[in-house]
Every structure is written in structure tokens, then in C-alpha cells.
Amino acid sequence: MLPDPERWLPPPANISWGPSHLHLWSFGLDQAKPITAGLETLLSASEKATAHRLRVERDRRRYIVAHGRLRQILSRYTATAPEHLTFSHGAHGKPFLSKEHVDNSVHFNLSRSQAMGLCAVAYGQEVGADVECVRPFDGMETLVNRFFSPLEQADWLHIEESRRLEAFYRYWTCKEAFVKARGEGLSLPLNQFDVAFPDNAPPRLVRVPGDPAEAAGWFVQTHILAPGYRAAVVLPGLHWQVDCWRWLESD
Numbered sequence: 221m222l223p224d225p226e227r228w229l230p231p232p233a234n235i236s237w238g239p240s241h242l243h244l245w246s247f248g249l250d251q252a253k254p255i256t257a258g259l260e261t262l263l264s265a266s267e268k269a270t271a272h273r274l275r276v277e278r279d280r281r282r283y284i285v286a287h288g289r290l291r292q293i294l295s296r297y298t299a300t301a302p303e304h305l306t307f308s309h310g311a312h313g314k315p316f317l318s319k320e321h322v323d324n325s326v327h328f329n330l331s332r333s334q335a336m337g338l339c340a341v342a343y344g345q346e347v348g349a350d351v352e353c354v355r356p357f358d359g360m361e362t363l364v365n366r367f368f369s370p371l372e373q374a375d376w377l378h379i380e381e382s383r384r385l386e387a388f389y390r391y392w393t394c395k396e397a398f399v400k401a402r403g404e405g406l407s408l409p410l411n412q413f414d415v416a417f418p419d420n421a422p423p424r425l426v427r428v429p430g431d432p433a434e435a436a437g438w439f440v441q442t443h444i445l446a447p448g449y450r451a452a453v454v455l456p457g458l459h460w461q462v463d464c465w466r467w468l469e470s471d
């Protein structure tokens with residue numbers, strides 16, 4: 221069953237955290253000025269510098285809120301104050317919590333699109349998350365031809381025309397979440413692996429670069445974060461216990 225916005229619950233006061241836990245946190249990025257200003261105080265000097273390089277005020281505020289919320293969320297898993305968390309980065313820019321904070325159990329990935337952010341936190345396993353604001357745009361078929369695999373292109377063309385935009389984002393978010401889980405970002409060609417949406421069954425990877433047997437070992441889940449926002453989370457391992465929480469706007 222596709223989770224809907226009503227399933228995004230307020231988080232509990234105390235989070236239960238252990239093997240097989242996958243926590244998805246959604247949050248709005250357009251916050252009142254005092255909330256944004258408070259979140260900015262949590263950022264590192266380099267995050268603040270990145271924010272202030274953004275010329276459009278709305279983009280700057282959204283960046284600040286996303287990174288402030290990320291710190292607040294991760295603070296709940298690390299017993300470290302949000303402003304004291306430090307990060308390192310993989311070869312293609314994927315951020316990780318620095319080693320001093322954790323016992324290697326807290327893996328996360330952030331995604332943001334327009335007014336919404338998503339943070340996935342997985343126990344002991346690299347994770348990828350992607351959220352996209354669903355909007356009609358010119359050239360969808362060109363993107364499908366360029367970035368979807370031949371199998372995905374064929375499946376997408378079988379979908380009734382009026383449903384192709386939604387379907388495009390369903391594929392796209394899963395594909396981005398997969399490359400983000402691998403940490404390779406868009407250096408991993410998006411047409412080199414297949415995502416499938418079988419009728420009456422959860423989405424799955426049917427082919428990934430490398431070992432053909434590996435595809436069956438990945439977990440893929442799609443979500444609607446809020447009306448008009450599609451998201452996906454992808455990570456290795458099949459038996460994840462998923463909780464979906466919406467950060468309370470007033471915090």
C-alpha cells in the first residue's frame with residue numbers, strides 16, 4: 221500500500237532505535253523568519269557561507285531550514301547538540317556523520333525540493349532518499365529517453381498518457397535515491413539500472429550495475445510526502461521497519 225500524507229505522524233518523545241529501523245522525517249522548508257533565524261544559529265561556518273552564496277532569499281532560507289532540521293534530527297540519534305555535529309564527505313560529496321559522534325549505526329541522507337525536505341535515517345546501512353515536487357514540464361520524453369533504461373522506457377510508454385507525469389516522478393525519485401544510497405550521485409549513469417513497478421507489488425530494482433544477483437537485495441519504497449511531493453527511499457536489505465514522521469512546524 222502506498223503511504224499517504226496522513227501516515228506522517230508527529231515523532232514520539234523518545235525514539236526507539238535498533239537494527240532494521242528506518243526512519244523517514246519530512247519537514248516544510250518555508251518557515252517564519254524567527255524560526256529560520258534560530259535554525260541558522262545551528263549551522264557550521266561553511267553551511268552559513270553556502271547559504272549566503274545563494275542570491276535568491278527564498279532559496280537561502282530553504283537551505284538554512286533544511287540543514288538546521290537535519291542537525292536537529294541527527295541530534296536525536298547521537299546525544300550531541302545539533303550545533304556540535306560535524307560531517308565528513310565521500311568522494312562524490314555524500315555527507316556522513318564524523319566518526320566521533322557514532323558507533324557507525326546512524327546513516328542518513330537528505331533531500332529537498334521546493335518547499336519540502338526529507339531526511340532518511342537507517343540503522344547500520346547506507347541509505348538514499350529523494351523528494352521531488354511534481355510539476356508538468358516540457359521535454360519529459362527527452363529525459364525518459366536519456367535517463368531511463370530500455371526496460372523502464374518500455375514500461376513507461378505502456379502507461380496511459382494522463383498518468384505519465386506522476387509515473388515519471390515515481391521512477392525518477394527511485395533512481396535518484398538509488399544513486400544517492402550508493403553515494404555516487406549522478407556520476408552513476410541513471411540508465412545503467414532498472415526500477416520496476418509491478419502491479420499489486422512493491423517497487424523493486426531488477427538490475428543494478430555489477431553483480432546481477434545484487435538487485436534482489438535492495439529495498440525500495442515510494443511515498444507521498446505532501447500533496448504534489450513524491451519521494452522514494454532506497455537501501456540494501458529487505459526487512460526494514462519504516463516509521464514516517466513529520467517534524468512539528470513550531471519546534
Ligand SMILES: CC(C)(COP(=O)(O)OP(=O)(O)OC[C@H]1O[C@@H](n2cnc3c(N)ncnc32)[C@H](O)[C@@H]1OP(=O)(O)O)[C@@H](O)C(=O)NCCC(=O)NCCS
Pocket residue numbers: 286311312313314315329330331332333349350351396399400401402403404405406407
Ligand atoms: C547528489 C545528487 C544526486 C543530488 O541530487 P538533487 O536531486 O539535486 O538533490 P537532493 O536534494 O535530492 O540531494 C541533495 C543532498 O544530498 C546529499 N548529497 C550530496 N552529494 C551526495 C552524494 N554523492 N550521494 C548522496 N547524497 C549526496 C547532500 O546532503 C545534499 O544536500 P545539500 O545540497 O543541501 O548539501 C547530485 O547533486 C549529484 O550527483 N552530486 C554528485 C556530484 C559529484 O559527483 N561530484 C563529484 C565531485 S565532489
